Amino acid sequence: MTEQIALEVKDLHVAYGDKQVVQDVSLKFPARQITAMIGASGSGKSTVLRSLNRMNDELATVTGMINFHGFNINQPDVNVYRVRQQIGMVFQQPTPFPLSIYENVIYGLRLAGERDRQVLDQRVEESLRQAALWDEVKDQLKESALALSGGQQQRLCIARTLAVRPEIILMDEPTSALDPVSTSQIEDTLVQLKEQFTIIMVTHNMQQASRSADWTAFMHQGRLVEFGPTSQIFMNPQEEQTADYLSGKFG
Numbered sequence: 001m002t003e004q005i006a007l008e009v010k011d012l013h014v015a016y017g018d019k020q021v022v023q024d025v026s027l028k029f030p031a032r033q034i035t036a037m038i039g040a041s042g043s044g045k046s047t048v049l050r051s052l053n054r055m056n057d058e059l060a061t062v063t064g065m066i067n068f069h070g071f072n073i074n075q076p077d078v079n080v081y082r083v084r085q086q087i088g089m090v091f092q093q094p095t096p097f098p099l100s101i102y103e104n105v106i107y108g109l110r111l112a113g114e115r116d117r118q119v120l121d122q123r124v125e126e127s128l129r130q131a132a133l134w135d136e137v138k139d140q141l142k143e144s145a146l147a148l149s150g151g152q153q154q155r156l157c158i159a160r161t162l163a164v165r166p167e168i169i170l171m172d173e174p175t176s177a178l179d180p181v182s183t184s185q186i187e188d189t190l191v192q193l194k195e196q197f198t199i200i201m202v203t204h205n206m207q208q209a210s211r212s213a214d215w216t217a218f219m220h221q222g223r224l225v226e227f228g229p230t231s232q233i234f235m236n237p238q239e240e241q242t243a244d245y246l247s248g249k250f251g
């Protein structure tokens with residue numbers, strides 16, 4: 001692979017108590033590209049994803065290297081808050097706070113101590129534009145985020161993640177709670193976002209992976225079976241398990 005690498009996982013193992021659920025996963029995520037993680041329910045996709053910005057710290061034992069700019073962020077003395085600023089997360093269910101649209105977007109910036117109104121205003125507009133929501137909400141920034149539709153709420157959550165200017169955005173089934181129109185809007189947004197951000201997305205939706213992702217990783221029973229360009233994984237998988245999964249033999 002000649003791509004620039006945003007994040008490299010090496011020999012990742014994850015256990016919940018005694019239960020080993022991810023084994024020996026090594027993977028390089030290309031920069032400013034979309035990588036989809038696919039596989040049957042329980043194959044460990046979300047567990048890998050959550051490990052990438054230390055979201056599993058309280059729940060699981062995660063061993064292995066997660067290299068970000070030549071630095072292993074899976075070490076005890078790493079500033080986890082800083083890691084999560086640089087590697088943001090968008091969840092399956094939209095999770096707006098019961099605050100205005102404006103306050104939702106700048107939530108992370110406020111936590112980081114930003115007080116300059118001009119900076120905040122500018123970041124709200126920038127992030128909402130990047131999340132393709134600005135035109136729909138620019139006249140109602142002071143209104144409650146809870147009044148938005150599900151699809152708008154999810155784009156707001158994307159804007160909230162973007163506002164702290166991460167390099168990488170992790171997405172755990174970001175459209176599974178949404179209708180087809182909202183799903184398609186988010187997919188369009190992702191394609192715009194990859195010009196600036198690296199996106200790693202867990203999805204159950206095979207069409208979504210094949211439409212949106214440049215790279216696809218297939219996981220089965222806690223192991224990475226195959227990783228490659230999306231077209232190759234879907235059209236010409238190298239592993240029998242991948243072919244069986246894609247043809248609906250299991251999962």
Ligand SMILES: Nc1ncnc2c1ncn2[C@@H]1O[C@H](COP(=O)(O)OP(=O)(O)OP(=O)(O)O)[C@@H](O)[C@H]1O
Pocket residue numbers: 016021039040041042043044045046047048059202
């Ligand atoms: N907090 C937890 N405590 C204990 N076991 C867990 C926890 N979270 C996940 N697991 C187990 O770890 C395994 C992998 O789960 P994970 O959610 O990573 O898989 P997945 O491929 O993302 O599945 P899905 O597509 O259903 O979300 C499963 O056996 C699951 O039951």
